């Protein structure tokens with residue numbers, strides 16, 4: 001049995017999409033027990049969670065007694081354990097892995113920070129938010145430009161085939177309206193977002209923790225819930241430590 005400790009967030013959706021993509025191509029996965037972690041309630045700070053992931057963030061995958069933290073490491077682990085075209089063998093593998101690392105080191109932190117300052121920090125004065133908003137907003141737009149260039153002549157990030165690089169990048173980019181990172185002047189990125197969204201396994205993966213009719217457009221109630229939970233996570237100084 002595989003255990004997945006997760007939540008309905010971009011880093012969590014990476015893993016739920018991966019599992020659905022593996023199922024889609026006929027991989028027979030072991031039983032998967034999904035444990036939803038309530039981040040706003042601080043469940044990531046419990047002793048049991050910290051023992052599995054000292055970085056105290058979702059997702060965490062537990063397989064054969066081994067805990068794996070970091071969403072991209074989890075994608076890599078699953079791709080090696082269940083070999084498919086999601087991580088090709090041979091030299092193309094390095095194309096995929098470098099874009100996977102690019103996501104982990106750039107898109108995730110930058111989009112995450114932009115989102116946090118845009119939506120979750122109402123209690124911070126505008127004057128204090130303006131610099132990080134400008135910095136992360138500009139860098140996020142630069143990254144969208146890099147992605148646009150990469151998609152020139154390619155349907156997916158590494159060519160004709162959908163890979164774990166697309167899985168890693170997509171959940172952050174598809175939330176561009178929520179994070180207010182405009183992509184509408186980048187036609188290839190917009191087309192890629194639609195292409196990835198059209199995959200049945202992606203749709204099933206995105207449905208984790210969100211009702212089917214709110215996958216693409218959250219209700220006002222859900223937006224308010226996410227804003228409240230995000231604010232609570234962003235300001236959760238106590239358990240987070242100094």
Ligand SMILES: N[C@@H](CCC(=O)N[C@@H](CS)C(=O)NCC(=O)O)C(=O)O
Nearest residue numbers: 009010011039057058059070071072
């Ligand atoms: N680099 C990590 C980032 C994980 C991460 O930031 N997870 C967020 C949810 S998307 C989280 O657990 N936040 C809770 C917190 O910061 O306390 C990964 O890719 O797994």
